[in-house]
Amino acid sequence: MSDDNKHTLVAIVEDKPGVLNRVSSLLRRRSFNIDSIAVGHTDQAHQSRMTIVVEGDDARVEQARKQLDKIIEVVRIVDITSIPSVSRELALVKVKASASNRSEIIQIVDIFRANIVDVSSDSLIVEVTGDGEKVDSLLELLRGFGIREIARTGRIALTRGGAGPLQTEEKETRVSKQLPKTQPPEADALPDW
Amino acid sequence: MKKTGAQILCESLLKEGVEVMFGFPGGAVLPLYDTLPQFPKLRHILVRHEQGAAHAADGYARATGKAGVCLATSGPGATNLVTGIANACLDSSPVIAITGQVARPFIGKDAFQEIDITGITLPITKHNYLVLHAKDLAEVVKEAFYIAQTGRPGPVLIDIPRDVFQEEADFIYPDKVNLPGYKPRMFGHPSQIKRAAEVINNSERPIIIAGRGVIISGAFTELKDLAERAQIPVVTTLLGIGCFPETHVLSFGWLGMHGMAYANHAVHHSDVIVAIGMRFDDRATGVVSHFAPNARVVHIDIDPAEIGKNVQVDVPIVGDVKNILEVLNQQIVPREHVDWFNQVDKWREEHPALSIRDSDSLLPQYVVRQIYEVTHGDAIVVTGVGQNQMWSAQFYFYDKPNSLISSGGLGTMGFELPAAMGAKVGKPEEPVWCIAGDGGFQMTIQELATVVQENIAVKIAILNNGYLGMVRQWQQLFYGRRYVHTPLSGPDFVKIAEAYGVSAVRVTDKKLVTPTIEKAMAHDGPFLIDFLVEPEENVFPIVPPGAALVEALEMPTPEKVTRSSK
Numbered sequence: 001m002s003d004d005n006k007h008t009l010v011a012i013v014e015d016k017p018g019v020l021n022r023v024s025s026l027l028r029r030r031s032f033n034i035d036s037i038a039v040g041h042t043d044q045a046h047q048s049r050m051t052i053v054v055e056g057d058d059a060r061v062e063q064a065r066k067q068l069d070k071i072i073e074v075v076r077i078v079d080i081t082s083i084p085s086v087s088r089e090l091a092l093v094k095v096k097a098s099a100s101n102r103s104e105i106i107q108i109v110d111i112f113r114a115n116i117v118d119v120s121s122d123s124l125i126v127e128v129t130g131d132g133e134k135v136d137s138l139l140e141l142l143r144g145f146g147i148r149e150i151a152r153t154g155r156i157a158l159t160r161g162g163a164g165p166l167q168t169e170e171k172e173t174r175v176s177k178q179l180p181k182t183q184p185p186e187a188d189a190l191p192d193w
Numbered sequence: 194m195k196k197t198g199a200q201i202l203c204e205s206l207l208k209e210g211v212e213v214m215f216g217f218p219g220g221a222v223l224p225l226y227d228t229l230p231q232f233p234k235l236r237h238i239l240v241r242h243e244q245g246a247a248h249a250a251d252g253y254a255r256a257t258g259k260a261g262v263c264l265a266t267s268g269p270g271a272t273n274l275v276t277g278i279a280n281a282c283l284d285s286s287p288v289i290a291i292t293g294q295v296a297r298p299f300i301g302k303d304a305f306q307e308i309d310i311t312g313i314t315l316p317i318t319k320h321n322y323l324v325l326h327a328k329d330l331a332e333v334v335k336e337a338f339y340i341a342q343t344g345r346p347g348p349v350l351i352d353i354p355r356d357v358f359q360e361e362a363d364f365i366y367p368d369k370v371n372l373p374g375y376k377p378r379m380f381g382h383p384s385q386i387k388r389a390a391e392v393i394n395n396s397e398r399p400i401i402i403a404g405r406g407v408i409i410s411g412a413f414t415e416l417k418d419l420a421e422r423a424q425i426p427v428v429t430t431l432l433g434i435g436c437f438p439e440t441h442v443l444s445f446g447w448l449g450m451h452g453m454a455y456a457n458h459a460v461h462h463s464d465v466i467v468a469i470g471m472r473f474d475d476r477a478t479g480v481v482s483h484f485a486p487n488a489r490v491v492h493i494d495i496d497p498a499e500i501g502k503n504v505q506v507d508v509p510i511v512g513d514v515k516n517i518l519e520v521l522n523q524q525i526v527p528r529e530h531v532d533w534f535n536q537v538d539k540w541r542e543e544h545p546a547l548s549i550r551d552s553d554s555l556l557p558q559y560v561v562r563q564i565y566e567v568t569h570g571d572a573i574v575v576t577g578v579g580q581n582q583m584w585s586a587q588f589y590f591y592d593k594p595n596s597l598i599s600s601g602g603l604g605t606m607g608f609e610l611p612a613a614m615g616a617k618v619g620k621p622e623e624p625v626w627c628i629a630g631d632g633g634f635q636m637t638i639q640e641l642a643t644v645v646q647e648n649i650a651v652k653i654a655i656l657n658n659g660y661l662g663m664v665r666q667w668q669q670l671f672y673g674r675r676y677v678h679t680p681l682s683g684p685d686f687v688k689i690a691e692a693y694g695v696s697a698v699r700v701t702d703k704k705l706v707t708p709t710i711e712k713a714m715a716h717d718g719p720f721l722i723d724f725l726v727e728p729e730e731n732v733f734p735i736v737p738p739g740a741a742l743v744e745a746l747e748m749p750t751p752e753k754v755t756r757s758s759k
Contacts, residue, residue: 013374014373014374017323018311021312021315022315025315025316026316029316059501062501063498063501063502066497066498066500067498069497069498070496070498071374072319072320072340072372072374072375073374074374075373075374076374
């Protein structure tokens with residue numbers, strides 16, 4: 001992550017209509033710019049995973065995270081910025097290429113372990129996967145040849161190691177929706193407040 | 194047996210204990226209105242404008258603690274609810290708004306009276322639904338009431354297309370909700386409560402700031418127990434008024450822009466603030482960088498997003514106030530803070546915010562105080578927004594929770610009459626006084642017709658000064674006395690009331706204030722008094738915008754305190 005002010009929020013949300021709108025509209029009205037947002041299914045039915053990259057100081061982003069957590073369909077949301085994690089973006093780049101410089105482009109693409117996924121007489125489509133920095137550096141190099149079009153996904157991320165903060169819960173723990181009015185939940189399960 | 198969507202909705206409302214709803218019919222909700230006669234236990238009150246329905250549901254909810262229900266048709270009916278829904282959202286009031294929508298085949302076609310009301314109300318509801326199948330209705334109603342009334346309460350809107358009301362489905366009312374992403378934390382973290390107790394036990398100049406969360410949670414005895422155990426002075430927020438008896442020896446009024454100067458001084462000089470069910474609103478804190486510079490803050494609230502939002506917090510405890518105080522109180526060491534208490538009491542002597550000028554003219558403060566005297570403080574007071582609101586909060590003493598109902602967060606003029614109507618419907622046995630200004634009252638004056646048609650016996654006091662008084666006061670104090678568009682040439686409120694069928698009297702003489710209030714109380718049914726009060730009377734104290742709490746401007750000539758009634 002090149003920018004210190006950028007935060008990666010990962011949310012597990014219920015797969016219902018309008019959830020993306022609720023998330024993006026909340027960030028807009030609390031004056032956040034969304035750098036990128038990526039949404040996809042999880043291994044659980046009816047749940048999606050959102051990876052949201054926003055800019056802001058820690059306190060502001062934490063306030064936004066807590067507000068997002070209040071959206072009914074947001075099941076869990078974690079700021080993984082300071083947690084060791086793997087993050088990836090994907091880009092498809094259509095580059096001008098002639099017979100004379102095609103091999104030069106292929107060399108660069110190889111160094112980045114990117115792939116050529118389409119070839120025509122005057123262009124190539126390059127597929128690159130990596131963290132934002134890697135994608136940026138390849139784009140910088142390809143720019144010299146002339147870029148015709150870029151399609152870029154937002155960032156997706158997973159925390160490293162065993163149990164992560166967003167790990168899918170076991171089925172049985174998802175059953176008790178009604179709040180127990182009489183007995184407190186396990187103290188250990190709560191954040192420290 | 195199959196039922197129509199409209200029947201399923203009504204059955205579901207009955208299952209949720211709904212007795213009354215405030216609404217206004219229209220094309221998209223016609224199938225529902227056609228079904229209402231089958232459900233005589235669901236009382237429907239016909240308002241004259243949908244904004245009135247939303248405020249009435251809000252007033253009902255605040256007076257009773259139960260969810261209030263309002264109903265409107267699609268398009269303009271739905272958009273007219275918006276102000277009332279926003280008002281309920283900012284004051285955490287459990288309002289269920291049910292709107293009709295155009296039939297499903299017309300959605301997205303800019304059909305007649307089609308509006309995307311779930312989109313419009315996204316930022317001002319706790320949650321909202323567009324129901325596309327009658328079979329989903331029961332579950333949605335169950336969830337809506339659950340979400341509106343638990344955790345930090347708030348409004349929930351249910352948008353139902355016309356043909357969904359007509360569609361048939363099996364009616365099975367669920368006994369549980371399935372909301373994996375909504376689990377309000379009810380109990381505080383034990384180690385945080387322990388830390389809070391240590392901070393409180395070691396404090397020299399502690400103060401409690403209690404907000405509406407105490408009322409919502411029903412934690413009056415627990416709050417009293419905490420205050421008395423450690424002899425901690427209590428101030429409230431505007432919306433917290435009534436959560437601690439104002440005639441209690443430890444009560445030091447309420448803080449903020451128009452709060453008592455001694456309350457603001459006490460907060461400013463405290464070393465520990467125990468903030469309970471409140472959110473450090475900017476009207477309460479003054480300029481936040483100068484707010485209570487030496488205080489450590491213990492913040493108890495059910496909404497984790499309120500922690501650290503405006504003020505830095507030393508010990509946060511997230512959970513239900515009542516549950517937390519029950520545990521916390523056991524760890525509080527009984528002690529006295531004699532020096533601190535004497536100091537705060539001294540500020541109260543030096544800053545007599547509740548004095549009423551000795552004057553022959555008809556002062557609005559005097560009117561409010563006489564309403565207090567005549568009702569023995571037993572009424573539910575519902576205010577408008579502006580000067581009338583501040584005088585109502587200052588010069589009436591509230592000893593019971595929910596005895597003051599006021600629009601705090603949104604500051605909605607026009608809230609007063611419909612909200613008073615809702616409160617009276619919810620608490621028919623209690624006297625309800627609507628204290629209004631001549632400006633705000635005209636915003637929802639049409640509800641006088643509702644009051645008459647349904648014989649809702651609210652008593653209305655208009656503090657009529659011929660100005661948009663609070664704005665005029667700001668123009669006087671901060672805009673070189675340029676009264677731009679604040680003078681009003683009001684209507685004859687007595688004639689208007691009488692035209693609607695409400696008995697009404699005008700009072701211009703101070704000596705007639707008490708007997709007229711008594712007359713209104715004795716009158717069977719709604720009654721309006723038009724008090725022609727001192728036109729340029731100001732609300733004091735006032736913390737100027739951008740100033741710290743202790744920099745309040747006070748009454749220019751503080752005179753003798755008249756607290757004899759306490």
